[in-house]
Amino acid sequence: MNGNDRIKASAEDREKYIKAWQEMMITIWHEKITRLHVLDTTHLFSGINGAVIGSGGSVQTIMHKFLEYGIYQDCGTGRGYKKGNGGNLEFLDPLNSKRARVGKHQQASGKETRYGDHRKPREWFSRSYFASVMVLKEQIAYMYAEEFTGIVIDAISSADTGKSTSMRSYLWGHHRRRH
Numbered sequence: 001m002n003g004n005d006r007i008k009a010s011a012e013d014r015e016k017y018i019k020a021w022q023e024m025m026i027t028i029w030h031e032k033i034t035r036l037h038v039l040d041t042t043h044l045f046s047g048i049n050g051a052v053i054g055s056g057g058s059v060q061t062i063m064h065k066f067l068e069y070g071i072y073q074d075c076g077t078g079r080g081y082k083k084g085n086g087g088n089l090e091f092l093d094p095l096n097s098k099r100a101r102v103g104k105h106q107q108a109s110g111k112e113t114r115y116g117d118h119r120k121p122r123e124w125f126s127r128s129y130f131a132s133v134m135v136l137k138e139q140i141a142y143m144y145a146e147e148f149t150g151i152v153i154d155a156i157s158s159a160d161t162g163k164s165t166s167m168r169s170y171l172w173g174h175h176r177r178r179h
Contacts, residue, residue, distance in 0.1 A: 009142075009146035010147060015052075018140075021062070022051070022064070025064060025128075026048050028128050029048055030048065032124035032128060071125065074123055075126075076119045076121030
């Protein structure tokens with residue numbers, strides 16, 4: 001494969017890939033939110049946005065924003081689940097059977113739940129994000145490797161190596177032919 005046949009990755013290629021990755025993550029999260037029914041008020045779904053900060057340079061930041069309660073949905077936690085409460089959650093207490101017999105409780109969002117029901121994680125964010133970050137890492141590493149390889153091949157190809165192949169002759173001038 002000569003220098004003209006190889007694939008050359010560039011900063012522009014990386015920038016396009018990063019922008020497409022950022023947009024794809026939002027699409028993936030929207031699909032997961034819909035599939036897992038994390039749609040009580042649709043605020044989480046409609047509040048997801050992202051941006052790529054910095055361009056043309058070697059450092060870029062990918063930023064995603066969404067409502068904080070999305071993390072609680074992902075983890076299956078939320079109001080009543082507090083750090084340091086020792087696991088004593090009043091609304092889950094089986095001794096609180098009077099409430100359990102009464103039936104349902106209406107949340108602020110309007111959703112009705114039964115007393116004593118545990119929240120379950122709806123992993124719309126963490127799994128897909130981790131897997132996608134690993135793919136992004138591998139792809140960017142590959143693109144940098146392609147660009148670096150292209151630079152080295154171009155430098156070697158453009159060097160005047162027809163007269164000598166030693167580094168010494170390249171640095172100190174070409175050997176003079178003896179007659």
